[in-house]
Amino acid sequence: MDPAASQRLFDAYYFAHCCGEPYKRSPAWLSLFNNMAEAITRQIDPRTVLDAGCAMGILVEALRQRGVEAWGVDISQYAIQNVPPKLQPYCRLGSVVDPFERSYDLIVCIEVLEHLPPAEAERAVANLCRHSADILFSSTPLDYQEPSHFNVQPPEYWAELFARQGFFRDVDFDASFITAWAVRFRRQDDPLARLVRQYERKFWLLWQENHQLRSLAMQMREQLAQQEAALAGGVQGGWLKSPRQALRRLLRRGKHA
Known part of the structure; x- marks a missing residue:
């Protein structure tokens, strides 16, 4: 996606009117991401995490408060400018399509890739998979109303893209603390017969x-x-x-x- 177009889409109006409740450091959003961070640390216990599509860094902050080396990247200049000063060293402007600086124990990508055209979304999935063996992923299969949702797809669409990279759903992990359709994809080298089992x-x-x-x-x-x-x-x-x-x-x- 053209960077200039991204800045026009994900501006102050978007965060005020296109995220359900206005996206800011409100009690509702803070509580949501604190609960999410608590579940991640309790159930996965990663040392390093990248929030791919971090917006204003609320999840990054919640994870760091729990001792996780968390980082964030987001395409919206408005969002990154509104990251609190103490978190700005850990959140940067950038695209989830472009290579990251390092690898992470876990990458979290929540309601991001539906904003990308299909070809870029596929590149983004490959990029995520190059930088972690463990990915918490969520992309709405339902919201066709939001004007920046160019690529709303059913879960099997994303599962196929991840499978092409050698990543498969962890069928024993319940990621519904993120959304009802969230999935934990993990790199698996098991034989096909075992995956089928x-x-x-x-x-x-x-x-x-x-x-x-x-x-x-x-x-x-x-x-x-x-x-x-x-x-x-x-x-x-x-x-x-x-x-x-x-x-x-x-x-x-x-x-x-």
Whole structure:
């Protein structure tokens, strides 16, 4: 993306109006990134982290408060200018497409690559994978309304791009503390058969859970149909004067069941 175009897109207006709640050092954003940093340090425990698309450095700050050597890079000059002075040595202006200065134990890339055209997004994925073996990644599959979202894609699109670099989903890691669609991609040199085994194991567990939920829903539907039939029969038979009276009787029956 043209640097000048990036500066026009990700300016003061963008951060005030295009991020849901205005993006600033507000209690809501501070709490969100503090919780995120807490989960990262507790569950992954990296020594060095790059926040690729760090905006104003809130996650960088939260990680550094927990003893992590955290750094950030962002394409928005406005965002980098609004990084607090104490964090400015750790956050720099730059693109996630361009090579980074070093490698990291973990790279975090949250809601960034949907802002890039497909060809640049693919280059960015390759760049992330060259600089870490462990990547926490999130890109909305749903938000087509935001004007700078040029590349909103389903999860399998990103999974394929990472797989081309030898990175696969860690099926045992729950990254939902970031977003519902967040994924931890890790470099894996396992044979294909073992990767298939891991995916199938997780798929089977999810299938079982879905089957149980569907069975429960069907049972509840049958119970509701029985209650509706009893309700209708009571009114038609004359022993209840109205549907309201029938409902009251059913509710009383439920309390004493």
